Amino acid sequence: MRGTTVAAPGHSTLSHSFAPLECSAMTNADPARRTDPAVLPGPSRRRVLGAATGAGLTLAAGLPTAADAADVPLLGTYDVVVIGSGAAGMTAALTAAKQGLSCVVVEKAATFGGSAARSGAGIWIPNNPVILAAGVPDTPAKAATYLAAVVGPEVSAERRQAFLGHGPAMISFVMANSPLRFRWMEGYSDYYPELAGGLPGGRSIEPAMLDGNILGPELARLNPPYMAVPSGMVVFSADYKWLALAAVSARGAAVATECLARGTRAALLGQKPLTMGQSLAAGLRAGLLTAQVPVWLNTPLTDLYLENGAAAGAVVTRNGSAGLIRARHGVIVGSGGFEHNAAMRERYQRQPIGTEWTVGAKENTGDGIRAGERAGAALDLMDDAWWGPAIPLPDQPYFCLAERTLPGGLLVNAAGARFVNEAAPYSDVVHIMYERHATDPDIPAWLIVDQNYRNRYLFKDVAPTFTLPESWYASGAAHKAWTLDALAERIGVPPAALRATVNRFNGLALTGTDTDFRRGQSAYDHYYTDPAVRPNSCLAPLWLAPFYAFRIVPGDLGTKGGMRTDARARVLRPDGSVIPRLYAAGNASAAVMGHSYAGAGSTIGPAMTFGHIAALDVASTARA
Numbered sequence: 214m215r216g217t218t219v220a221a222p223g224h225s226t227l228s229h230s231f232a233p234l235e236c237s238a239m240t241n242a243d244p245a246r247r248t249d250p251a252v253l254p255g256p257s258r259r260r261v262l263g264a265a266t267g268a269g270l271t272l273a274a275g276l277p278t279a280a281d282a283a284d285v286p287l288l289g290t291y292d293v294v295v296i297g298s299g300a301a302g303m304t305a306a307l308t309a310a311k312q313g314l315s316c317v318v319v320e321k322a323a324t325f326g327g328s329a330a331r332s333g334a335g336i337w338i339p340n341n342p343v344i345l346a347a348g349v350p351d352t353p354a355k356a357a358t359y360l361a362a363v364v365g366p367e368v369s370a371e372r373r374q375a376f377l378g379h380g381p382a383m384i385s386f387v388m389a390n391s392p393l394r395f396r397w398m399e400g401y402s403d404y405y406p407e408l409a410g411g412l413p414g415g416r417s418i419e420p421a422m423l424d425g426n427i428l429g430p431e432l433a434r435l436n437p438p439y440m441a442v443p444s445g446m447v448v449f450s451a452d453y454k455w456l457a458l459a460a461v462s463a464r465g466a467a468v469a470t471e472c473l474a475r476g477t478r479a480a481l482l483g484q485k486p487l488t489m490g491q492s493l494a495a496g497l498r499a500g501l502l503t504a505q506v507p508v509w510l511n512t513p514l515t516d517l518y519l520e521n522g523a524a525a526g527a528v529v530t531r532n533g534s535a536g537l538i539r540a541r542h543g544v545i546v547g548s549g550g551f552e553h554n555a556a557m558r559e560r561y562q563r564q565p566i567g568t569e570w571t572v573g574a575k576e577n578t579g580d581g582i583r584a585g586e587r588a589g590a591a592l593d594l595m596d597d598a599w600w601g602p603a604i605p606l607p608d609q610p611y612f613c614l615a616e617r618t619l620p621g622g623l624l625v626n627a628a629g630a631r632f633v634n635e636a637a638p639y640s641d642v643v644h645i646m647y648e649r650h651a652t653d654p655d656i657p658a659w660l661i662v663d664q665n666y667r668n669r670y671l672f673k674d675v676a677p678t679f680t681l682p683e684s685w686y687a688s689g690a691a692h693k694a695w696t697l698d699a700l701a702e703r704i705g706v707p708p709a710a711l712r713a714t715v716n717r718f719n720g721l722a723l724t725g726t727d728t729d730f731r732r733g734q735s736a737y738d739h740y741y742t743d744p745a746v747r748p749n750s751c752l753a754p755l756w757l758a759p760f761y762a763f764r765i766v767p768g769d770l771g772t773k774g775g776m777r778t779d780a781r782a783r784v785l786r787p788d789g790s791v792i793p794r795l796y797a798a799g800n801a802s803a804a805v806m807g808h809s810y811a812g813a814g815s816t817i818g819p820a821m822t823f824g825h826i827a828a829l830d831v832a833s834t835a836r837a
């Protein structure tokens with residue numbers, strides 16, 4: 214089995230051509246274990262009930278699924294069943310296939326890629342081969358020191374080490390088994406570069422451009438991006454910092470030109486250029502196509518299927534009916550977080566919270582987490598998310614990166630006072646918003662900027678000097694006034710307080726030292742800023758009317774709480790015991806980052822790595 218690629222004889226690779234067949238090199242080598250779903254019926258109600266109670270679960274405890282499904286048809290039997298086609302799921306499936314295991318991916322959405330496809334696809338993996346080749350001075354010792362300092366003791370050293378130890382090999386594996394290639398996001402600092410082992414030059418990578426033509430018709434089923442790249446351009450995540458400055462910086466203008474040139478080149482070559490999350494998801498999907506791993510779209514997991522307490526399959530809905538997919542060796546849950554589940558957010562998270570401020574994939578409603586909990590899993594970090602200040606624009610929330618940190622802007626609370634270093638890592642800003650909100654309301658907070666700022670910098674996709682869409686004003690997401698007092702009236706903060714705050718901020722900006730919140734003290738603060746601004750590229754006074762205010766709410770990229778797992782990505786019960794053959798990775802599991810965020814890509818890096826680890830563990834356990 215070692216090193217064998219799944220041949221999947223007779224198995225269609227097209228996601229819609231469902232065929233409940235065996236497709237395992239491992240299985241085919243062992244005819245005794247073959248099962249033909251056309252011949253063998255699904256588990257009887259009695260057997261399924263037996264399995265459920267064998268797991269120590271009772272119907273009263275809410276195990277619905279298999280237990281209630283008297284005639285659940287068997288849809289197929291695989292070595293591994295993977296739930297979700299995002300970063301964790303597709304990496305797990307690719308690994309499983311290359312380990313010689315038969316594998317199917319079930320995906321709830323009509324498209325593949327989940328949040329990963331929507332994302333910027335920054336990937337934080339210390340010591341990965343791409344950054345080492347680029348000369349980044351990383352070492353395993355530095356990375357371990359840094360991660361320990363950032364995450365703290367609430368995440369075990371074993372899990373942290375599993376991530377650091379397997380991450381680089383995972384990237385090599387993905388490059389060897391898919392068309393994906395990666396680039397260093399040069400200069401994208403670790404989020405706490407001053408901590409021991411932190412790197413101000415950054416350790417994050419992102420996918421290189423991929424030609425979508427490699428996917429053929431499957432490209433139409435790629436989950437669309439959160440924000441479309443400007444037409445005619447090929448833009449990487451690392452370019453955005455410079456595009457924001459294109460009007461005021463020679464380098465910004467050069468990067469914009471380069472983005473256009475890439476777009477022109479791709480058009481001339483007849484390419485369908487994909488970057489960021491689109492490249493990542495398409496590249497992983499291309500790897501799965503080559504490895505003949507089927508991805509069944511429109512097939513949500515409804516529950517896990519247990520036999521004698523061990524995960525033995527997944528109950529799904531397919532074509533409107535329930536069905537069972539048996540897993541011989543493991544079920545890997547990569548079904549993302551619960552960002553779009555209002556009840557879970559209400560139950561676990563701080564208020565105010567809803568589902569309207571997240572930018573995560575809409576299908577991420579915690580299905581896998583809840584199924585895992587019913588199967589006995591412990592849950593951790595459920596109060597937390599991959600937070601970031603967002604502007605609730607009428608069409609969708611805007612996850613606000615550069616706009617929040619560029620000089621000439623500041624954040625104020627309901628009292629019109631600053632409350633945070635605006636350039637701090639986005640997750641920290643929201644943690645602070647929630648911590649302070651009960652005593653000093655700051656939800657919503659307001660981003661205040663002046664016309665000088667608006668003349669210099671891109672704001673979302675609105676070019677410098679251009680007027681903001683009327684709908685932003687109509688929705689209350691943006692306000693504009695010719696004086697600070699009038700602006701304060703519009704947003705309901707005390708005018709005198711706002712005036713005093715801006716006056717004080719302007720004084721600090723002129724000295725270049727933010728003695729109040731230390732904005733600009735960390736190298737990270739300077740990533741999304743304007744290097745032409747002196748003496749502190751993070752700080753500029755607000756002086757030119759009109760003034761603008763943007764409503765700021767606690768947005769997120771997705772939640773980070775989920776099933777508790779060990780260093781092998783195995784799901785754990787509250788007593789620390791392992792639920793046999795059940796694995797979780799990505800946002801369906803509690804993050805290896807704990808409550809922290811080490812650098813750009815701290816969600817996708819671990820999601821892919823623990824998906825990889827899970828599949829390796831299934832394979833080695835199956836061999837044992």
Ligand SMILES: Cc1cc2nc3c(=O)[nH]c(=O)nc-3n(C[C@H](O)[C@H](O)[C@H](O)COP(=O)(O)OP(=O)(O)OC[C@H]3O[C@@H](n4cnc5c(N)ncnc54)[C@H](O)[C@@H]3O)c2cc1C
Binds near residue numbers: 297548550801815
């Ligand atoms: C706009 C945006 C930008 C981002 N930028 C970055 C970035 O640059 N770097 C970074 O590290 N992170 C980023 N993130 C976050 C990152 O995309 C996610 O944290 C990451 O994709 C999580 O991986 P995952 O595999 O757990 O979940 P996902 O990638 O969301 O995949 C989960 C999949 O499971 C499917 N699913 C859900 N329920 C079921 C079910 N019942 N049955 C079957 N399938 C199911 C979903 O449809 C989805 O396809 C960004 C997110 C967004 C939205």
